[in-house]
Amino acid sequence: MAVGLASSGHSTLDEEARAEVDVLNSRLEKTTQLTKKIQSCLGRLDATGKSVRDVTGPLNGETRRLQTLGNNIDSVLAAIERLRQPADSKNDEEQIIRVGPDKAGLPNYLASIKRLTKSLTDMQASNLRANQQTMADLARLIKSGNTQLENHFDKLLRAETPRSIEPLHYITKDKPFPVLSQDKIARLGLVYSYVAASQQQGGQESPVARIYAEVRGPYLSLSLANLAAASVNTAKKKNPDAIYRAGTNGIGTYAQAMEGLFLAEYDNVCSIFTREDWGIVFQSTCQAALAELARTLRELNAHIKAHLHTDCYLAYEVTEILSALSGKLDTRTGELKGSLAAAAKPVRETAKSSLSELLDETRRKIGGLQVLPSDGAPIPVVSESMQRLQAMVEFLRPISSIMVSLGDGGWKSSAASNGRSTDAIPSLASFDIGADGRDIFAHYCLDTIDVLLSSLDQKARMLLKGRAVAGVFMANTVVIIGRMVHDSDLAPLLESRLEVLDQWRKKATAAYTDVCKDLSVHLFDTIHTNRSHRPTSGPADSATVIKGLGSKDKDKIKEKFTQFNSAFDDMVSRHKSYSMEREVRKMFGDDIRQKLQPLYDRFWDRYHEIDKGKGKYVKYDKSSIAAVFLSLAS
Amino acid sequence: MPALCGGSKTVQRKLVLLGDGACGKTSLLNVFTRGYFPTVYEPTVFENYVHDIFVDNVHIELSLWDTAGQEEFDRLRSLSYAKTRWKNVESKWVGEITDNCPGVKLVLVALKCDLRENGEGEEDDADAGEQREKRPTITYDQGLEVARRINALRYLECSAMKNRGVNEAFTEAARVALSVRKDREDSKCVIM
Numbered sequence: 099m100a101v102g103l104a105s106s107g108h109s110t111l112d113e114e115a116r117a118e119v120d121v122l123n124s125r126l127e128k129t130t131q132l133t134k135k136i137q138s139c140l141g142r143l144d145a146t147g148k149s150v151r152d153v154t155g156p157l158n159g160e161t162r163r164l165q166t167l168g169n170n171i172d173s174v175l176a177a178i179e180r181l182r183q184p185a186d187s188k189n190d191e192e193q194i195i196r197v198g199p200d201k202a203g204l205p206n207y208l209a210s211i212k213r214l215t216k217s218l219t220d221m222q223a224s225n226l227r228a229n230q231q232t233m234a235d236l237a238r239l240i241k242s243g244n245t246q247l248e249n250h251f252d253k254l255l256r257a258e259t260p261r262s263i264e265p266l267h268y269i270t271k272d273k274p275f276p277v278l279s280q281d282k283i284a285r286l287g288l289v290y291s292y293v294a295a296s297q298q299q300g301g302q303e304s305p306v307a308r309i310y311a312e313v314r315g316p317y318l319s320l321s322l323a324n325l326a327a328a329s330v331n332t333a334k335k336k337n338p339d340a341i342y343r344a345g346t347n348g349i350g351t352y353a354q355a356m357e358g359l360f361l362a363e364y365d366n367v368c369s370i371f372t373r374e375d376w377g378i379v380f381q382s383t384c385q386a387a388l389a390e391l392a393r394t395l396r397e398l399n400a401h402i403k404a405h406l407h408t409d410c411y412l413a414y415e416v417t418e419i420l421s422a423l424s425g426k427l428d429t430r431t432g433e434l435k436g437s438l439a440a441a442a443k444p445v446r447e448t449a450k451s452s453l454s455e456l457l458d459e460t461r462r463k464i465g466g467l468q469v470l471p472s473d474g475a476p477i478p479v480v481s482e483s484m485q486r487l488q489a490m491v492e493f494l495r496p497i498s499s500i501m502v503s504l505g506d507g508g509w510k511s512s513a514a515s516n517g518r519s520t521d522a523i524p525s526l527a528s529f530d531i532g533a534d535g536r537d538i539f540a541h542y543c544l545d546t547i548d549v550l551l552s553s554l555d556q557k558a559r560m561l562l563k564g565r566a567v568a569g570v571f572m573a574n575t576v577v578i579i580g581r582m583v584h585d586s587d588l589a590p591l592l593e594s595r596l597e598v599l600d601q602w603r604k605k606a607t608a609a610y611t612d613v614c615k616d617l618s619v620h621l622f623d624t625i626h627t628n629r630s631h632r633p634t635s636g637p638a639d640s641a642t643v644i645k646g647l648g649s650k651d652k653d654k655i656k657e658k659f660t661q662f663n664s665a666f667d668d669m670v671s672r673h674k675s676y677s678m679e680r681e682v683r684k685m686f687g688d689d690i691r692q693k694l695q696p697l698y699d700r701f702w703d704r705y706h707e708i709d710k711g712k713g714k715y716v717k718y719d720k721s722s723i724a725a726v727f728l729s730l731a732s
Numbered sequence: 733m734p735a736l737c738g739g740s741k742t743v744q745r746k747l748v749l750l751g752d753g754a755c756g757k758t759s760l761l762n763v764f765t766r767g768y769f770p771t772v773y774e775p776t777v778f779e780n781y782v783h784d785i786f787v788d789n790v791h792i793e794l795s796l797w798d799t800a801g802q803e804e805f806d807r808l809r810s811l812s813y814a815k816t817r818w819k820n821v822e823s824k825w826v827g828e829i830t831d832n833c834p835g836v837k838l839v840l841v842a843l844k845c846d847l848r849e850n851g852e853g854e855e856d857d858a859d860a861g862e863q864r865e866k867r868p869t870i871t872y873d874q875g876l877e878v879a880r881r882i883n884a885l886r887y888l889e890c891s892a893m894k895n896r897g898v899n900e901a902f903t904e905a906a907r908v909a910l911s912v913r914k915d916r917e918d919s920k921c922v923i924m
Contacts, residue, residue: 614811615811618811622778622780623780624780624781624782624795625779625780625781625782626781626782627765627766627781627782627783627784628783628784689807692804692805692806692807692808693807693808693810693811694808696777696778696800696804696805696808697777697778697808697811699777700777700778
C-alpha cells in the first residue's frame with residue numbers, strides 16, 4: 099500500500115484521498131438512492147403502460163371497423179348510383195318499346211327489351227324501396243314489350259300462312275310442299291329464342307309455340323279437308339255389289355298430302371324452334387289435322403262395316419296406307435306414330451275381324467240355303483267366296499301383316515270376331531316365331547275352301563236327291579274353286595297346297611259314277627269251272643261261246659243285254675240333263691268310259707252273236723257305244 | 733270215306749286277285765282251276781270263275797275274280813275292287829283296297845317264285861318278270877315283312893309255271909275266307 103510508504107508527505111495525500119473517498123462514497127450513496135428512485139419510477143411507468151395498453155387495444159379494433167364501414171358505405175352509394183342509372187335510361191327504352199318491333203327494327207327492339215329485363219332483374223336483386231316505382235314501370239313495359247313480340251310473331255306467321263293450299267297441285271305436279279321463307283324463319287326464330295329464354299322459368303308451353311300451333315294447325319287441317327271429305331265420298335258405292343278395287347278410294351292421296359304437308363311443316367318447326375321443342379310444337383300443330391283424319395277413318399270404318407263383303411279390302415288398303423304413312427313420318431320426325439296408330443285402329447280392327455266374319459258369313463249363307471239346283475248346277479256362293487280370296491290376294495301385303503298379328507288360325511277364335519282388340523289379349527299363336535303372313539293367309543284361303551266344300555257337301559246330301567246329282571254339284575264346286583285359284587294370283591300361293599281338292603274330286607266322282615256299279619252288274623258273267631263248255635281265256639269267238647250255252651244261259655245273256663241297254667240309256671240321258679262345268683263333264687265322262695267300255699267290249703266280244711247281229715238284244719256294237727261314251731265327256 | 737258234296741253245307745266265298753299287270757294272276761287261276769299254264773299273254777279285263785273246293789271238310793264255292801292289272805283299267809277295277817305290284821303292294825294296292833273295300837281280309841301271295849332259281853339264287857323279283865329279263869327278286873323275308881306291314885293274314889309263295897304252291901295258296905286263301913263267318917266276301921290280294 100502506498101499509504102504506508104510515504105509517512106510525512108503522505109498525510110496530506112491521505113487527507114485528500116480520504117476526502118475523495120468520502121465524496122465518492124456520498125456519490126455512490128446518491129447514485130444508489132437515485133437508482134432506487136428510478137426503479138420505483140420504472141415500476142410505476144410499467145403499471146401505467148399496462149393500463150394504457152388495456153385501453154387502446156379495443157379502441158384500435160373499433161377504428162378499423164369504422165374504416166370498413168366507411169368503405170362499404172361508399173360501395174353502396176356507388177351501387178345505388180349504378181342502379182339508378184337504368185331508371186334514368188328507362189325513358190329511352192320506353193320509346194323503343196312503344197314504337198314496336200316493326201318500326202324500331204326487331205334486333206333493336208329485342209336488344210332494348212333485353213336491357214330492360216336486365217335492369218329489372220338487377221333492381222329486383224337490390225330491392226331498393228327507392229326503385230319500387232321504377233320496377234313496376236319496367237315490369238309493365240317489359241310485359242307490353244313481350245306482348246308486342248308475340249303479336250309480332252303472330253302477325254309475321256299469319257302473313258306467311260295462307261288459309262289453305264290445294265295439296266293436289268303439289269302432288270300431281272310432283273312439287274315440294276311449300277315451307278316458310280328463309281327471312282321469315284330467321285325473324286320468327288329470333289323472337290322465339292328471346293321468348294324461350296325469357297320464359298324458361300315458367301316451365302310451361304311457350305306462348306309462341308302456342309301461337310304457332312294456332313296459326314299453322316288450321317292451315318294444315320283446312321288444306322287436308324277436301325281430301326278427307328273425298329276419302330269418304332269415294333267410298334260411297336254406285337253399285338252395291340261391286341267389290342272394292344285397289345286404289346279407287348281417296349285415302350291414298352289424302353295420306354300422300356298429309357305426308358307432304360306434315361313433313362314441310364316439320365321442316366318449318368325445326369328451323370324456328372329449338373330441338374327440345376320440335377316434338378311438342380309439331381304434335382300440337384298437327385293435332386287438328388290428325389283429329390280430322392281420325393274422324394274420316396271412323397266414317398270409312400262405319401262404311402266398311404256396313405259393306406263388309408264388298409269393301410273389307412278398303413280396310414286392308416287403309417291399314418297399309420296408314421302404316422306406310424306412319425312409318426315415313428316416324429323415320430323423318432320420330433313423331434305422330436301413336437296418334438296415327440290410334441286413328442287407324444278402328445279400321446285395322448275391322449280388317450282383322452273381317453277375316454273371321456267373312457268366313458262365318460259364308461258358313462251362314464250356305465247353312466241358310468233352302469234349295470240347291472236340281473241339276474247339280476253350281477251356286478254363286480262358290481265363285482263369290484273365291485272372288486273374295488282373289489280380291490284379298492291383291493292386298494297381300496296388308497293382309498300379311500294383319501295375318502301375322504292375328505296369328506295362324508286366329509280367324510277361328512271367336513275373340514277375333516266379336517270386335518274386341520286381339521292386340522290386348524295376344525293369343526299364343528300370334529307369337530309364333532316363324533309365322534309368315536303369306537303362309538298364314540294361304541291357310542286362311544284353305545280354311546275358306548274347306549268351309550265351302552264341307553258345308554256345301556252337307557247341304558248337298560240334305561237337299562239333293564241321289565248321290566249322282568250331289569256328285570255333280572260337288573264336282574262343279576271343286577272345279578270352280580280349282581279354276582279360280584289357277585287363273586288368279588292365288589295360284590302361286592295355293593296351287594301346291596290343293597291336295598284337298600283332289601280328295602273332294604275323287605269323292606264327287608265316286609259319288610257320281612256309283613251308277614257304273616249298277617251297270618257293270620249286267621256285264622259280269624260267271625264261268626263255272628266244273629261245267630264242260632268253258633271258254634278259253636282271251637278273245638273268244640262269240641259264235642262258239644253262244645253255241646256252248648244252254649238255253650237258260652242264253653236267256654240270261656239276252657236279259658243282261660236288255661237290262662244293260664236300258665240302264666245305260668237311262669244313265670246317258672241323265673248325264674246329259676245335269677248341269678256340269680266343262681271340266682266336270684269331261685272328268686265324269688272319261689271315268690264312266692274307262693270303267694264301262696272295256697267291260698262292254700269284252701261282253702260284246704263274247705256274246706254279240708246272241709241275236710246274230712239283228713240288234714234285237716245287242717243295241718250297241720263296239721264302235722257305236724264308243725261314240726256314246728265319247729259324247730259323255732263333251 | 734268220301735263224303736258226298738251234298739251232305740254238308742256249301743259256303744260261298746269271294747276271292748279277288750289283284751296285282752300289277754302281267755304279274756300272273758290269270759296264269760295262277762288257270763293252273764289252279766284247269767291245271768295248265770297258259771302260254772299266251774292276254775291282258776284280262778275281268779273274269780269270274782266259280783270253282784268248288786273242299787277245305788277242312790267244307791265245300792266252298794269260291795268265286796274267283798280275276799282282275800285287270802293294267803293301269804288303263806284302274807278305274808274299271810274299282811268295280812271288282814282291288815289291285816297290286818311288289819313295290820306297289822303297299823303304295824298302290826293296299827290303298828286301293830282300303831278305298832274300295834275297307835276291312836277285307838288280305839292274303840299276300842308272291843308269284844313266279846321259279847324266277848328265283850333262274851336267277852341262280854340272286855335276289856330276283858318275282859314281279860311281272862317277263863321271261864329273260866333279269867329282274868331282282870324278293871326274298872321270303874322281304875315278302876313276309878310286307879305281309880306283316882299290310883296286315884295280311886297269310887304270306888305264301890308259289891309258281892304257276894312250275895305248279896308249285898298254287899293249290900296251297902288258294903286253299904289258305906279259302907281258309908282265311910272261311911274264317912270270316914257272316915261278314916262279306918273276302919278279298920285276296922295277289923302280289924307279284
